Amino acid sequence: MFEIDFSQSPSALAPLAGFTDLPFRYVCKKFDVDLTFSEMISVNALIRNSKKTFHMLKCASNEDRYIVQIAGSDINNIIKAVEILNDIDGIAGIDLNCGCPVPKVVAQDAGSSLLKDLSHLSHIVEAIKKYSNKHYTSVKTRIGFSEKTPEIIAKTIESAGADFISIHGRTRSGGYKSEIDYDAIRRANKTVKIPVFANGDITTYEKALEVRNFTKCEGLMIGRGAIGNPWIFYQLKHNQSSVDKSLIKSVVLEHLQLMIEFYGDKFGIILFRKHLHAYSKSLPQASIFRHKINAISDKNELLETLEEFFT
Numbered sequence: 001m002f003e004i005d006f007s008q009s010p011s012a013l014a015p016l017a018g019f020t021d022l023p024f025r026y027v028c029k030k031f032d033v034d035l036t037f038s039e040m041i042s043v044n045a046l047i048r049n050s051k052k053t054f055h056m057l058k059c060a061s062n063e064d065r066y067i068v069q070i071a072g073s074d075i076n077n078i079i080k081a082v083e084i085l086n087d088i089d090g091i092a093g094i095d096l097n098c099g100c101p102v103p104k105v106v107a108q109d110a111g112s113s114l115l116k117d118l119s120h121l122s123h124i125v126e127a128i129k130k131y132s133n134k135h136y137t138s139v140k141t142r143i144g145f146s147e148k149t150p151e152i153i154a155k156t157i158e159s160a161g162a163d164f165i166s167i168h169g170r171t172r173s174g175g176y177k178s179e180i181d182y183d184a185i186r187r188a189n190k191t192v193k194i195p196v197f198a199n200g201d202i203t204t205y206e207k208a209l210e211v212r213n214f215t216k217c218e219g220l221m222i223g224r225g226a227i228g229n230p231w232i233f234y235q236l237k238h239n240q241s242s243v244d245k246s247l248i249k250s251v252v253l254e255h256l257q258l259m260i261e262f263y264g265d266k267f268g269i270i271l272f273r274k275h276l277h278a279y280s281k282s283l284p285q286a287s288i289f290r291h292k293i294n295a296i297s298d299k300n301e302l303l304e305t306l307e308e309f310f311t
């Protein structure tokens with residue numbers, strides 16, 4: 001059930017803090033994404049038994065290859081977190097975050113900071129592999145902290161025992177906007193035998209095919225390109241250059257319903273606004289719609305507005 005078929009060019013929904021929660025992952029699974037990742041889960045929060053963190057970890061009913069991504073640096077704490085995850089069913093693997101550029105995370109020597117000390121990174125991966133009872137141990141990385149060293153990073157991760165790598169083709173210094181270096185991803189992929197997911201700025205079906213052809217990576221990982229556009233996974237799975245978006249209304253309504261079930265009425269509606277902004281993008285009158293829904297906090301009023309806009 002947890003097996004990933006790397007011979008079939010699998011697609012993955014990238015971990016996106018604030019977006020890839022249970023409701024959105026459920027929606028993407030309906031559009032045939034192969035692999036889903038949780039939002040980044042802080043190891044420290046997990047071992048403090050944070051209620052919010054355990055809620056974030058929950059797996060959707062249709063998720064079969066669900067990977068929990070952890071962020072941390074202290075090996076003992078990481079082992080404790082892995083042992084907690086060992087007791088939770090439905091998780092196919094544990095992924096180590098080596099890409100987060102946020103100063104608060106970097107200051108704790110976690111996220112992309114791990115790329116500054118590859119020997120430490122290696123010990124962490126070995127520890128996860130040793131203590132985890134899950135199917136997969138994986139790493140999501142950038143191509144360097146300041147300098148680009150994709151081959152060395154990929155080789156280190158492979159030698160430490162990871163089963164696959166996801167590579168975001170920017171350094172930490174490149175933030176989220178610098179040009180993606182697909183050649184660095186290609187070279188990293190060539191250096192290792194384990195499967196690699198190419199990641200960064202894949203926003204259309206055509207771009208996905210280009211990235212696959214160029215990098216020769218086994219898998220493609222898509223983050224922002226799937227927000228408001230979960231259809232992209234269906235296109236990849238079924239090789240369709242165009243897609244029938246006539247279902248948009250029912251997708252939006254189901255997504256809203258899941259948000260309300262998961263977060264309650266108030267927060268469900270507030271947190272859904274950013275998804276609605278994305279779903280409505282490029283539709284007529286979108287800016288008026290966005291302005292309107294930002295002021296709605298009543299469920300029935302929101303439902304009426306959605307009915308009207310998406311019909």
Ligand SMILES: Cc1cc2nc3c(=O)[nH]c(=O)nc-3n(C[C@H](O)[C@H](O)[C@H](O)COP(=O)(O)O)c2cc1C
Nearest residue numbers: 014015016017039040140168200201202222223224
């Ligand atoms: C809002 C936001 C939240 C993110 N959260 C995470 C995260 O929790 N863990 C992680 O490894 N990467 C995170 N990323 C990075 C993405 O997973 C991805 O590597 C990056 O956005 C590039 O891919 P894309 O262009 O397909 O979005 C985040 C990116 C954004 C924009």
